[in-house]
Amino acid sequence: MLKKNYKNIFFSNSLTIPIIICLISAITFSITVPNFSDLRNILNIFEQMGVLGFLAIGMTFVMISGGIDLSSYTAVSAAAVVGATIMVATESALLGSSVMLLVGLFFGTINGIAIAYLKMIPFIVTLSTMVLAQGFAIWFTKAQSVYGLPDSLIDLITDRLFGYMPMPAILIFIVAIISGFILRYTKMGRELYLTGSNEHTAEISNINIKSSKFSVYLVSGLMAGITAIVLSGIVETSTTSMVRDERLMDVIAATVIGGASLKGGSGSIIGTLFGLLFLTMLGNAFNLLGVSPFIAMVIKGFVLVAVIGLDVLRTK
Amino acid sequence: MIQKSIIEMKLITKIFPGVTALDQVSLKAVGGEIIGLVGVNGAGKSTLMNILGGVYKANKGKILINAEEVVFNSPLDATLCGISFIHQELNYFASQSVAENIFMSDLPMHKKFPFILSQADLYKSAENILSLLGSNIDPRVPIEELSVGEKQVIEIARALAKGNNIVIFDEPSSSLSITEKNKLFETVIKLKQEGKIIIYISHFIEEILHLCDRYYVLRNGKMVGEGNVKEVSKNQIITLVIGKEILVKSKNYKYDEKQKFIKIKNFSQGNKLKNINFEINRGEILGIWGLMGSGRTELLRCLLGLDKKDSGEIIIAENKNLNSITPIELRQKCGFVTESRRIDGLFLNESVKKNITSANLKLYAEGIFKIINTNSELGDAESFINKLSIKTPSSLTKIENLSGGNQQKAIFAKWLNKKPQILILDEPTRGVDVGAKQEIASLIMNLANEGISVLLVSSELEEIVNMSDRVLVLRDGTICHEASGSEISEEILMATALGGN
Numbered sequence: 001m002l003k004k005n006y007k008n009i010f011f012s013n014s015l016t017i018p019i020i021i022c023l024i025s026a027i028t029f030s031i032t033v034p035n036f037s038d039l040r041n042i043l044n045i046f047e048q049m050g051v052l053g054f055l056a057i058g059m060t061f062v063m064i065s066g067g068i069d070l071s072s073y074t075a076v077s078a079a080a081v082v083g084a085t086i087m088v089a090t091e092s093a094l095l096g097s098s099v100m101l102l103v104g105l106f107f108g109t110i111n112g113i114a115i116a117y118l119k120m121i122p123f124i125v126t127l128s129t130m131v132l133a134q135g136f137a138i139w140f141t142k143a144q145s146v147y148g149l150p151d152s153l154i155d156l157i158t159d160r161l162f163g164y165m166p167m168p169a170i171l172i173f174i175v176a177i178i179s180g181f182i183l184r185y186t187k188m189g190r191e192l193y194l195t196g197s198n199e200h201t202a203e204i205s206n207i208n209i210k211s212s213k214f215s216v217y218l219v220s221g222l223m224a225g226i227t228a229i230v231l232s233g234i235v236e237t238s239t240t241s242m243v244r245d246e247r248l249m250d251v252i253a254a255t256v257i258g259g260a261s262l263k264g265g266s267g268s269i270i271g272t273l274f275g276l277l278f279l280t281m282l283g284n285a286f287n288l289l290g291v292s293p294f295i296a297m298v299i300k301g302f303v304l305v306a307v308i309g310l311d312v313l314r315t316k
Numbered sequence: 317m318i319q320k321s322i323i324e325m326k327l328i329t330k331i332f333p334g335v336t337a338l339d340q341v342s343l344k345a346v347g348g349e350i351i352g353l354v355g356v357n358g359a360g361k362s363t364l365m366n367i368l369g370g371v372y373k374a375n376k377g378k379i380l381i382n383a384e385e386v387v388f389n390s391p392l393d394a395t396l397c398g399i400s401f402i403h404q405e406l407n408y409f410a411s412q413s414v415a416e417n418i419f420m421s422d423l424p425m426h427k428k429f430p431f432i433l434s435q436a437d438l439y440k441s442a443e444n445i446l447s448l449l450g451s452n453i454d455p456r457v458p459i460e461e462l463s464v465g466e467k468q469v470i471e472i473a474r475a476l477a478k479g480n481n482i483v484i485f486d487e488p489s490s491s492l493s494i495t496e497k498n499k500l501f502e503t504v505i506k507l508k509q510e511g512k513i514i515i516y517i518s519h520f521i522e523e524i525l526h527l528c529d530r531y532y533v534l535r536n537g538k539m540v541g542e543g544n545v546k547e548v549s550k551n552q553i554i555t556l557v558i559g560k561e562i563l564v565k566s567k568n569y570k571y572d573e574k575q576k577f578i579k580i581k582n583f584s585q586g587n588k589l590k591n592i593n594f595e596i597n598r599g600e601i602l603g604i605w606g607l608m609g610s611g612r613t614e615l616l617r618c619l620l621g622l623d624k625k626d627s628g629e630i631i632i633a634e635n636k637n638l639n640s641i642t643p644i645e646l647r648q649k650c651g652f653v654t655e656s657r658r659i660d661g662l663f664l665n666e667s668v669k670k671n672i673t674s675a676n677l678k679l680y681a682e683g684i685f686k687i688i689n690t691n692s693e694l695g696d697a698e699s700f701i702n703k704l705s706i707k708t709p710s711s712l713t714k715i716e717n718l719s720g721g722n723q724q725k726a727i728f729a730k731w732l733n734k735k736p737q738i739l740i741l742d743e744p745t746r747g748v749d750v751g752a753k754q755e756i757a758s759l760i761m762n763l764a765n766e767g768i769s770v771l772l773v774s775s776e777l778e779e780i781v782n783m784s785d786r787v788l789v790l791r792d793g794t795i796c797h798e799a800s801g802s803e804i805s806e807e808i809l810m811a812t813a814l815g816g817n
Binding site: 186187191193197198200201202203204205207265266 | 622647648652654659661662663664665666670674675677678680681685686687688730
């Protein structure tokens with residue numbers, strides 16, 4: 001029995017694909033791409049991963065519930081500029097960071113209310129808040145970047161634990177463990193999967209589908225806030241485009257490669273992280289090979305289409 | 317004189333990896349007769365018909381049409397030999413006209429200008445075929461405007477249009493209303509008079525008895541019985557189908573005023589429900605019977621707060637007090653088996669275990685983090701799997717992979733895990749095979765004997781008659797009759813539902 005469970009956790013359908021993809025690309029890139037397997041580059045990959053990791057974790061929650069959040073990456077910019085402005089004015093990294101989290105949560109709340117309680121369609125709602133957050137950030141800063149963030153923030157984020165581990169990677173590790181635990185072991189997590197699996201059955205089975213759906217957008221908003229803090233620390237400024245547009249597709253693709261279905265009811269944190277690892281390695285390898293960024297985008301585009309095809313095959 | 321065609325399947329054996337799906341099965345059908353094919357799910361009916369339809373190839377055995385051996389390598393081969401399937405789920409082009417749907421593969425062309433379609437011919441031939449089937453459907457209307465039964469007529473007309481001689485009906489009546497069923501039977505009899513070979517597959521043994529000339533019974537891949545329908549009784553066929561004697565439980569419910577449990581007062585909703593009042597006692601099975609559109613479904617949805625009611629009160633006896641509760645509170649207290657399990661009964665891509673425990677997760681949530689105790693969850697799920705003999709490879713199997721009857725039993729397990737005092741059942745045996753039907757029926761009666769109040773809504777009159785202690789007949793949103801004891805008979809219920817006395 002125990003053996004069977006063990007097998008189930010590590011080799012269930014949803015995890016096999018991302019792990020295999022990661023292994024194959026890690027081996028291929030190590031052999032074919034110069035400098036790919038250097039420690040410095042590997043740490044670099046983890047650092048890059050860390051940045052999108054929070055958004056991908058948020059997206060995993062949302063997609064398990066059967067929704068999608070297109071707004072979290074622009075909510076990062078909105079949260080960052082407001083928080084950074086306060087940081088610069090008060091010189092308090094703590095206060096500014098808290099504000100970033102609150103702004104992220106604010107956008108999550110709007111999405112959550114509209115989708116869970118007003119029964120609006122996630123795609124349309126979050127597309128609107130995506131534009132809203134972007135517009136707000138530009139209006140708030142008059143399209144200027146915010147400089148002069150407190151050293152305490154920058155030092156904390158760019159610190160390397162034991163001289164090696166980048167802080168964002170450690171943070172992502174902690175957040176991933178907490179999120180994974182919630183999804184896998186708690187009543188809230190179970191209710192989320194059930195809601196995403198079949199909303200009608202869930203409602204009749206007395207699961208509070210409204211609060212389930214509301215909570216995932218809060219999580220996604222919170223993750224946007226955390227991303228704002230980490231990114232501001234890394235680049236030492238807060239801008240109106242902290243996360244580039246095409247990164248949104250990376251976040252969605254990572255989640256889908258990791259086993260989440262666009263129809264809801266499946267997905268896992270560990271799968272998402274593997275999905276993200278694969279996409280980051282791919283980008284990193286292109287970078288090292290000096291592939292033109294536009295060609296890289298074309299190839300990534302193909303990968304994404306293949307990924308959506310994967311989702312169709314899997315849910316058939 | 318129409319020449320009689322004959323189709324024979326001789327000693328067909330089909331082996332799938334690990335299972336012998338069919339073991340030397342033979343079947344013979346002659347033009348102008350209706351063959352009934354009966355068996356539980358998994359008995360081999362579909363495999364046999366898939367071989368006839370060219371989907372599978374048999375490992376052994378042969379198919380003869382008019383004494384000539386035929387080999388089907390693909391479904392197309394079977395179609396070319398004149399075999400048509402009428403399925404439960406219908407395939408059609410929704411926005412196209414009836415006539416175009418009938419002739420979709422062979423649209424008539426204009427005589428002088430063969431590159432354009434001849435609308436006149438199209439509608440005329442469609443009318444001819446439809447009148448052959450005794451139907452007066454207008455061939456010009458888009459097919460999406462037709463009822464399910466009418467669409468089925470179109471499907472049959474399509475088979476006729478191709479000139480097919482062998483028509484196989486696969487569970488054709490399960491989604492039809494009573495009038496539509498009668499229409500279907502008329503159509504099938506017309507086909508018989510045309511000299512077609514008809515194979516009629518059904519769970520409903522009454523239909524077989526009513527409609528067919530000869531019957532075949534499959535069980536576990538073997539043909540266990542065949543003969544003339546006139547020479548067999550319903551119970552004999554059921555015994556053949558499930559392989560053991562059926563047990564009809566005697567109802568031992570005694571009406572007792574003190575056992576009143578729940579009272580529904582003045583439920584109204586628009587013009588669908590008008591002032592509904594009734595009570596259910598502990599351990600009683602209250603049947604609600606009515607024709608389609610009588611308000612059956614609306615009543616349940618209002619009671620449980622899934623639709624808004626205009627007025628109405630629910631009173632429940634708890635700890636010797638009478639409490640008024642809201643529909644949502646009722647939903648929290650009861651178990652609710654819905655009529656369409658794939659839509660709102662199951663979590664299809666979750667395991668049997670997670671389905672069974674889903675309605676009572678708080679039982680397993682421990683500590684401030686509400687961590688689910690998966691061991692006690694697994695224990696409960698497995699004890700239900702044993703108790704209700706749910707056939708599944710393991711409790712971790714996806715529920716999607718279970719048969720309809722076992723899925724339905726898992727839904728019962730889900731609600732029983734909540735230890736409800738009231739069970740609301742909407743079509744509890746819809747789409748399950750005869751064997752599972754019996755098991756579910758005796759399960760429901762055992763639960764009532766244990767003191768659970770059961771509200772049973774069904775469109776199957778026989779189910780209502782066999783199980784209910786009392787029956788309310790609904791018509792036009794009002795209770796038009798209450799029957800109990802010897803008054804519960806198919807004749808009386810049908811008559812009152814139709815408006816008689």
